[in-house]
Every structure is written in structure tokens, then in C-alpha cells.
Amino acid sequence: PTGKLYQQLLLEEEIYEKTRMNDEKKRKETEQFINRFRAKATKARAVQSRIKALQKKEQLDELSEIKNLAFTFNSAPFAGRQLMEVKDLSFGFERDGTSLIEGLNFFVAKDDRIAIIGKNGKGKTTLLDLLAGNLSPVGGSVRRHPDLKLSYFGQTNINRLNLRKTVEEEIMAVHPEHHRGAVRSICGAMMFPGDHALKKVGVLSGGEKSRVLLGKLLVAPANMLLLDEPTNHLDMESTESLLEAVDDFKGAVIIVTHSEMILHAVATRLIVFDDEKVILFEGTYQDFLDRVGWNNENLASQSKIPVTGNAEQPGNKRHLRRIRAGLINERSRTLRALQTKIDEIESDIIRLEEKTGQDNSDLIQASISGDGEAIRRLSKVIHYSMLEIESLFSRLELLQGDLDGRRREFEEKLNAVP
Incomplete structure (x- = not known):
């Protein structure tokens, strides 16, 4: 019995370590994905899904430094x-x-x-x-x-900060009931970690004072x-x-x-x-x-489209309006088609990631119960799912680049209309 218990503990430690390493790898990949696509895929459901998943996911001990x-x-x-x-x-x-x-x-x-x-x-x-x-x-x-x-963060409001107080004191003054730990957490979020929160406001740069002001907004009801x-x-x-x-x-x-x-x-x-x-x-x-x-x-913008006659004449104005309306309609059709493809790929990514998450949970259970056939089957399914996800990411990146390029192209055409 002792030998079996020892083997079970070793197996659990091995599963835990593999899970931890896989989690760490997936977390880094997720952060890279978010950083790559957050500013580009502005309505990307896959980005939002991954941000929320990353927030909710429990970190194992080795990941606590994130x-x-x-x-x-x-x-x-x-x-x-x-x-x-x-x-x-x-x-x-x-x-x-x-x-x-x-x-x-x-x-x-x-x-x-x-x-x-x-x-x-x-x-x-x-x-x-x-x-x-x-x-x-x-x-x-x-x-x-x-x-x-009302709480107002204005670029000129930094003049209202008390220059004699520390960053911590200035933020705590808004809501004295807040305990020091909570205020220190806000200071850290505003890029004043540790003893930096004890700096006097008077020695801070304009940008640092703006961050203090934003920190005060976090505290004020x-x-x-x-x-x-x-x-x-x-x-x-x-x-x-x-x-x-x-x-x-x-x-x-x-x-x-x-x-x-x-x-x-x-x-x-x-x-x-x-x-x-x-x-x-x-x-x-x-x-x-x-x-x-x-x-x-x-x-x-400077006109780049040749127009015969005076552009101020009513006939030419109507002609230019028709050109502009046509470009706007064409832009809408083109960008909508590309966005639809992006949305479809993002939906596929979300579906596959959810399925892979469930398959990973099933694989852990199969490992604990020693179900060799299930382990082999699930390992193969997860492997092919990950390959498909990576392929979808590559397609998503290409489509997003195409979308950005076409958007710039249409903006240049519209800017060329006098």
C-alpha cells in the first residue's frame, strides 16, 4: 500500500508540474496574442475572450510572479x-x-x-x-x-495637488477610510511601487502627477x-x-x-x-x-483627383459628393466582408480553445485513473486541435493586416477628394 501511495503521489506531482508548465506556456502565448491584436482587432471577440479567461484563470504557485x-x-x-x-x-x-x-x-x-x-x-x-x-x-x-x-481627470487639474504630501498621502486624503494596503495597491497600479509611494508630490514630473491624479479618482466614490x-x-x-x-x-x-x-x-x-x-x-x-x-x-486635404472646371461650382460639388458616397459604400462593403471572415475565425478559435480546455481536464482525469486508451486518444485530439488553432491564428493575422491595409487605402482615396 505504501508503494502504491508513493507512486500515486509521484504521479500527482508529475501531473501538477506538467499542468503548471502548460499553464505558464499558454499564459505567455495568451499575453502575446492580446498584445499583438488588442490595438488592431478592435472588435475581436477572441481578444476579449482571452483577456477574460486570463483574468479568471487560477495561477499555480510558480506563476505568482506575474x-x-x-x-x-x-x-x-x-x-x-x-x-x-x-x-x-x-x-x-x-x-x-x-x-x-x-x-x-x-x-x-x-x-x-x-x-x-x-x-x-x-x-x-x-x-x-x-x-x-x-x-x-x-x-x-x-x-x-x-x-x-462626479470625478474629473483633467490635464490641468494637477495644479490642485498638494505638493507637500507624499503620493500615498495625497491618494489616501480622498477617502481616509481606505486602509493603507489598498492605497499602496493603487499607488503600485499608478507605477509608484514600494517606497516610490513615499515621494513628495512636489518632486514629481508632470506625467507622474497625472498618475497621482488618476489614482485619486480610483478612491473617490x-x-x-x-x-x-x-x-x-x-x-x-x-x-x-x-x-x-x-x-x-x-x-x-x-x-x-x-x-x-x-x-x-x-x-x-x-x-x-x-x-x-x-x-x-x-x-x-x-x-x-x-x-x-x-x-x-x-x-x-490637397486634391489629388483631377476635376475639370471650378470645384466650387454646384455641378462639380454634386459630382464630388457622388464620388465620395461611392467610395464610402465601397469601403463599407469591402471592410465588412473582411471583418466577417475575421469574426468567423475568432469564433472557431474560441470554440476550439474551449474544447481543448475540456480535453485537457479529461486528460488529467484519465492520467489519474490510469486509462491508457483515453490518454492516447485525448493526447492526439489535443495535438491536432493545437495545430488547427495555430493555423487559425496565422490566418487571423493575415486577414487583420489586409483589413488594416484596405482601411488605410480607402482613407487615402477619401482624403484625395477635394
Whole structure:
């Protein structure tokens, strides 16, 4: 009996070590896949599936050194439907009456994800200041629910930090009830690990101060976040953590960003500054690119398409509009077809990975029970499944490259239309 028990323990140790090594290999492959495709395959279900799977997967002892920068915003409860309503909002700095914002209307529901997009200097940060109450409208109104709890990350707000406090003290001051361990965890997520959290705010660079300000937002209870370029001073890991925190936040988020990765991952509604006006667009960033596109960039570009006569004449304008409409339709058809192929491959990858996961579990059970026939059968099935998954990844990468290339090609054609 003792010999059998010893053999059983050795077998369990061998299975554990093989499982650990396989987990470590798969984790590294998954991280490489996420890093390769997160910014490109903007709606990739395979990417999202792998991110969630990686978060949920239990790490065995040897894997404990993998860095985890996960953090969450402190959600404040809200029982109503709308946190804010903007009606006929107008604003301008110029004395001559030139407006940055004119007649803007929208509401903010309690779980909205709204991105404000457009070129620099068009009024995006000004709009956030109006929503936060830092500026007063020239016309219209911003109505805030009485239970609104607002947290605002603005690039100019670093001036409000207490330069005499340490990073840890400044973050803890927002919510003194937080214990030191939780605050230190937030400091680490903001790239102030260990004793770096004891630095005085006054000696920090502008980027470091921005990270302190973001850390304070993680602590303050809120049901609406206003975020102005929050990832400017974050590395990739912290950016991923921020995206996860925004996704989990039980409240509304309004974000200004130039990052297409964030726009694709977060936004379900858009406020667009383009062509000297601001509009509300109901839909995702990809919907906006497919259905509308950027007017200002196309109009401002140098004409590369020969046009006879004066381009300002009504006939030529109609002709150019038809050219542009045709290009947009062609782009939509072409990109949709490629995206459909990508979606199909991603579905196949997810299906095969789920099946392989179950097969691996069955293989462990077969190893424990000593079922040689099942071990041989499952090993072969897993081997061929992994080969097929790798083949699908290669096809996915080629298709994604094709999609990116065609998207750039159509943008160049559209930019050539005067």
C-alpha cells in the first residue's frame, strides 16, 4: 500500500508540474496574442475572450510572479435613469461671438460610455469643463441630477495637488477610510511601487502627477467619470488595467481620447468635433468610421483627383459628393466582408480553445485513473486541435493586416477628394 501511495503521489506531482508548465506556456502565448491584436482587432471577440479567461484563470504557485495591475473605480450608487441633461449648449471664448460649441443637446444615462473626439483645439476639454461646472455656458444649460457624484481627470487639474504630501498621502486624503494596503495597491497600479509611494508630490514630473491624479479618482466614490486623455502617461499594462476598470465601473464615463484602441474598446456613443461643428453620434467608433467618417480631414486635404472646371461650382460639388458616397459604400462593403471572415475565425478559435480546455481536464482525469486508451486518444485530439488553432491564428493575422491595409487605402482615396 505504501508503494502504491508513493507512486500515486509521484504521479500527482508529475501531473501538477506538467499542468503548471502548460499553464505558464499558454499564459505567455495568451499575453502575446492580446498584445499583438488588442490595438488592431478592435472588435475581436477572441481578444476579449482571452483577456477574460486570463483574468479568471487560477495561477499555480510558480506563476505568482506575474504582475497584476488590476484596479477598480469606486462606484457610488445611483437609483435614477439620467445623471445629466445638456440642452442647447453654446460656448465660446472669443469676444466676436465665435463659438466652439453651438446648440449641443444630449443626455447622460447612468451606464453610458461616451467618447468625445476631434482634432486638438476644437473644444473637447472645454466641453468637459462645462459638464464639470468649471465653466459657465454662454447659452443653454447643463442639468445635473441631485445625486450626481462626479470625478474629473483633467490635464490641468494637477495644479490642485498638494505638493507637500507624499503620493500615498495625497491618494489616501480622498477617502481616509481606505486602509493603507489598498492605497499602496493603487499607488503600485499608478507605477509608484514600494517606497516610490513615499515621494513628495512636489518632486514629481508632470506625467507622474497625472498618475497621482488618476489614482485619486480610483478612491473617490463617483457615478460619473470625466476623463481627459487619461492614458497619456501610462504604460501598456496600466492602460489595460484602466480599460478593465472603466468596463467594470457601475456608472457613466465620458472620455476624451485620441487612442483608437480605447475608442473601439469603450465608446458606445460619440460627441464629434468636426467641420467646425459639434454633433452627437449614436453608435460605436467603428459605426462612425463606416457610416460618416471625418469631413474636416477630407475637405482640408490637397486634391489629388483631377476635376475639370471650378470645384466650387454646384455641378462639380454634386459630382464630388457622388464620388465620395461611392467610395464610402465601397469601403463599407469591402471592410465588412473582411471583418466577417475575421469574426468567423475568432469564433472557431474560441470554440476550439474551449474544447481543448475540456480535453485537457479529461486528460488529467484519465492520467489519474490510469486509462491508457483515453490518454492516447485525448493526447492526439489535443495535438491536432493545437495545430488547427495555430493555423487559425496565422490566418487571423493575415486577414487583420489586409483589413488594416484596405482601411488605410480607402482613407487615402477619401482624403484625395477635394
